Amino acid sequence: MKHVLSMLFLLICASAAFAQNTDSIQPRLDANTRKILNNQDQAAYQLAIRYNDFQAAKDKLYSLIVRNPDDLRYPELLGSLYFENGMSTSAALVALDILEVNDKSIGSLEIAAFSLEQLGALDRALPHFERLFLLTGDNFSLYKSGFIQYSLKKYQEAINSTDMLIKNAKADEKIGFPVSQTETQEIGMKAAGLNLRGMIYLDQGSKAEAKTAFEEAIQLEPNFTLAKENLKKAM
Template sequence: MIKRYLGILFVCFVTATYAQEEQKQTPKPTTGQVFSAHYARTYQVAIRYNDYDVAKHALYNLLVENPQNDSILYSLSLLYVQNQQYASAVLSANDILSVKPAHTGALEIGGISYENLGLKDKALERYETLYLNTDDFQTLYKIAFLQFDLKKYTECTTNIDILMGKKEAEELKSVYTLENNEQKEFPIKAALLSLKGMVLKEQGDKEGAKKRYNEALALAPDFPLAQEKLKNMDK
């Protein structure tokens, strides 16, 4: 599964597979096998030197030679996300999901890409399916914030309560950017309390919202989300 929020590590190489195939070949491999081995090595070298255009070109050629290999298409999807080509990432991820509906990597790529394209309802669908397959804390955390953005306050509140009851809520951190553009980690529980306050504010419970923001600030006095929401409470 793709590691979270911080960006995507793509260590999805197909070279080993082709190297094994080459060892088994007769002295006269087919033209397709020769091309596949060549493009696999090209991909590996291009990734090593961060030349993503060449890596993508190699994957295209590998995919043409091996259309049944979904790991190649997955590697291509990862490159699209890395290069912020979200429309292409969605299309390639959807092709994987048409064959393997529970492919966790493709589900997450779809969620990330739809969100960056501004299609939050589609992103929510992908993350919800991903959560059903993984029971992952960070995925449910993402779902809760998307539900707030989509004004699904009842569902958002339910998921906040689920998250707050998990041990990860006491252990994990979330990263926020401060005014000086410095990034800093804060307890994820402070973010969840702030989100609960945001929901209460939208539901007209200002006192309840203030209480949640202050609880978040008790955990992390400089937590920017709670500070901002408390400051703008009456707007």
């Protein structure tokens, strides 16, 4: 718990942008020298990525960020590097700094949303998933928004999200549900939305509405394991 509280404190305090963080230590270089150093660090970064050397790649990105405080490409790469290596706190902090400068950065919104979710900061992850949906129309982001709203017991918001999801889901959209430690079941987005709607109703004690939603999900996906398990709870 102490670790989680410390992490959340860091996230709350992390509001300064990269340009602000690096201005005071930015060396004054002529354009040609800067270009040469950038090319060297970019080549070293690419080689480190090729050889799976996380530490070397990270160090080169920090050099590039300090030398080019207004270029968001480098912090975006750093955030992705942290995220891909499972360092959710660092990934979230980098993404949040980027969003202070460019609140429409899709990649940073994704990293912030998923990293904060992984850290258990659902209330902070939710607005990033919601904004992702508004900017991209991505139904997976809408599903994540609805599921987090349900988890936070924001039931009316969650119902609104599932209504939109069920209406807008495309036939070829799938979402994975774990059925064991090693196996995942791919389910159509509309059936996933119906199952989530049933979970919301079940959480509110409305078993009849929950049962209907689960049955509709199973009609669409007869092998939907989670919906079948949830239906038993609504009987």
